[in-house]
Amino acid sequence: MGRSRTSSGPAEDLLIELDRDAGVPLHRQIEASIRASVRAGRLRAGASLPPSRTLAAGLGVSRGVIVEAYQQLVAEGYLTSRSGGYTQVAASIPPAAGDPAVSGARPAAAGPGFRVDFGYGRTDVSQFPRAAWLRSVRSVLTTTPNDRFAYLDGRGVPELRQALCDYLNRVRGTLAAPGHTVVCNGYAQGISLLIQVLARRGARRIAVEDPSSADDARPLAEAAGLDVIGVPVGQEGVRIDALDLADADALVLTPSHQWPTGGVLSAAARAEVIRWARRRDAIVIEDDYDAEYRYDRSPVGAMQGLAPDHVVYCGTASKTLAPGLRLGWLVLPAHLVADVAAAKVLADRGSAVIDQLTFADFLGRGEFDRHLRRMRPVYRRRRDALLDALRTRLPELRPAGIAAGQHVVAWLPPDLDEAAVVAAAARHGLGIQGVGPFRIAPAGPGGLIFGYAILGESAIAEGVALLATAIREVRGS
Ligand SMILES: Cc1ncc(COP(=O)(O)O)c(C=O)c1O
Numbered sequence: 001m002g003r004s005r006t007s008s009g010p011a012e013d014l015l016i017e018l019d020r021d022a023g024v025p026l027h028r029q030i031e032a033s034i035r036a037s038v039r040a041g042r043l044r045a046g047a048s049l050p051p052s053r054t055l056a057a058g059l060g061v062s063r064g065v066i067v068e069a070y071q072q073l074v075a076e077g078y079l080t081s082r083s084g085g086y087t088q089v090a091a092s093i094p095p096a097a098g099d100p101a102v103s104g105a106r107p108a109a110a111g112p113g114f115r116v117d118f119g120y121g122r123t124d125v126s127q128f129p130r131a132a133w134l135r136s137v138r139s140v141l142t143t144t145p146n147d148r149f150a151y152l153d154g155r156g157v158p159e160l161r162q163a164l165c166d167y168l169n170r171v172r173g174t175l176a177a178p179g180h181t182v183v184c185n186g187y188a189q190g191i192s193l194l195i196q197v198l199a200r201r202g203a204r205r206i207a208v209e210d211p212s213s214a215d216d217a218r219p220l221a222e223a224a225g226l227d228v229i230g231v232p233v234g235q236e237g238v239r240i241d242a243l244d245l246a247d248a249d250a251l252v253l254t255p256s257h258q259w260p261t262g263g264v265l266s267a268a269a270r271a272e273v274i275r276w277a278r279r280r281d282a283i284v285i286e287d288d289y290d291a292e293y294r295y296d297r298s299p300v301g302a303m304q305g306l307a308p309d310h311v312v313y314c315g316t317a318s319k320t321l322a323p324g325l326r327l328g329w330l331v332l333p334a335h336l337v338a339d340v341a342a343a344k345v346l347a348d349r350g351s352a353v354i355d356q357l358t359f360a361d362f363l364g365r366g367e368f369d370r371h372l373r374r375m376r377p378v379y380r381r382r383r384d385a386l387l388d389a390l391r392t393r394l395p396e397l398r399p400a401g402i403a404a405g406q407h408v409v410a411w412l413p414p415d416l417d418e419a420a421v422v423a424a425a426a427r428h429g430l431g432i433q434g435v436g437p438f439r440i441a442p443a444g445p446g447g448l449i450f451g452y453a454i455l456g457e458s459a460i461a462e463g464v465a466l467l468a469t470a471i472r473e474v475r476g477s
Contacts, residue, residue: 124454159361168315172301204249207231217285229246237254256290261400278307295403311333393465424471428467
């Protein structure tokens with residue numbers, strides 16, 4: 001008995017438990033075990049199985065038993081066998097009734113098979129600064145003493161906390177201190193830790209923007225037993241006049257580029273939110289997810305710099321470097337630090353040390369700044385291509401929130417039904433999502449979310465042309 005491997009070479013071991021008292025022939029037990037492993041994905045398409053002789057020796061059975069089991073699974077389509085080659089898991093396995101659908105990675109908007117896909121939330125990972133990152137990895141692996149690779153403080157490595165605070169205080173106008181900073185696995189984990197801590201401390205109601213992201217704070221808060229209250233968003237972000245009605249202990253906010261509508265919260269509204277938080281002794285959770293991309297307006301500093309005692313600053317490398325890095329950070333009011341760090345240790349005993357040290361080195365060398373300087377014009381050109389195409393082909397759509405970030409919302413004229421446009425677009429090979437699925441209130445103006453960050457300029461133009469065709473079809477029907 002041992003672990004299965006899924007490399008292309010021959011595996012040596014495969015986890016198969018045999019029950020010699022079960023009254024079931026051994027080859028049937030082996031078949032059932034391999035079939036179940038393939039179905040569950042423990043053995044992936046293309047994975048090589050151990051040679052029959054090796055597996056037979058490992059399991060203490062005759063080679064004929066293994067050959068019989070392999071042949072049966074080849075006949076069923078689970079395995080393939082080349083003469084003289086290894087037995088492998090087939091490229092596509094037979095469907096089983098009742099297979100659960102496994103939900104894919106973010107974003108949910110995009111599906112396979114679109115000619116053009118405006119799915120949101122995708123950073124151009126083809127531009128990941130591999131050479132510079134490699135330099136930092138090499139430097140970390142060369143210079144870091146062994147004892148640094150042990151378990152760590154729940155807040156993360158001091159080098160990264162210091163480098164992040166230097167960067168945030170310089171670029172985002174925060175008042176961040178390394179001692180108040182917790183490194184986490186992206187915003188998703190940061191908000192999860194915070195909600196757990198706030199709920200344990202007696203929070204009952206959490207306010208979120210309406211519309212807002214539907215797959216982080218909202219379901220996490222509900223799972224922690226909190227009431228989730230939507231605060232309507234106007235042109236410039238969350239509507240302050242509606243905030244008091246929410247009667248909330250915390251407010252999750254995207255002030256630098258409201259998600260998804262793109263508004264930037266004005267200085268007056270920021271001050272009002274801070275006054276609200278102080279009055280109620282509430283916490284503002286500032287999700288600064290794509291503040292680094294700013295095109296034609298001067299940057300607006302983070303709210304945390306106005307009230308570090310009431311604002312939790314949440315940052316992420318998902319938009320700037322790559323979501324797959326799973327690097328995020330929280331800057332916390334003093335009274336939350338110990339509990340959030342303890343929640344982090346409980347969750348996963350800390351984020352990967354080598355990645356943290358690498359990111360610290362990368363920041364310290366100025367590579368993060370250099371990468372952003374290189375990427376801003378790339379995204380800006382894509383955004384401009386989108387706005388040009390919309391202006392030319394669909395002037396009746398009203399783009400909003402265009403000054404920052406990696407997506408644009410365009411509002412539909414009242415006669416166009418958002419869901420009908422999204423469905424027609426999909427029929428024409430265009431992946432795009434509406435604002436509707438992110439609303440808490442039952443209805444609101446129709447709008448489309450254009451994620452443009454990974455599309456070349458000609459694909460963007462083609463996408464808008466497909467949308468224009470789809471809209472003509474909706475109007476015609
Ligand atoms: C509103 C919002 N905040 C934050 C993030 C980043 O999440 P994470 O850091 O977990 O990748 C996203 C990702 O799409 C987002 O849409």
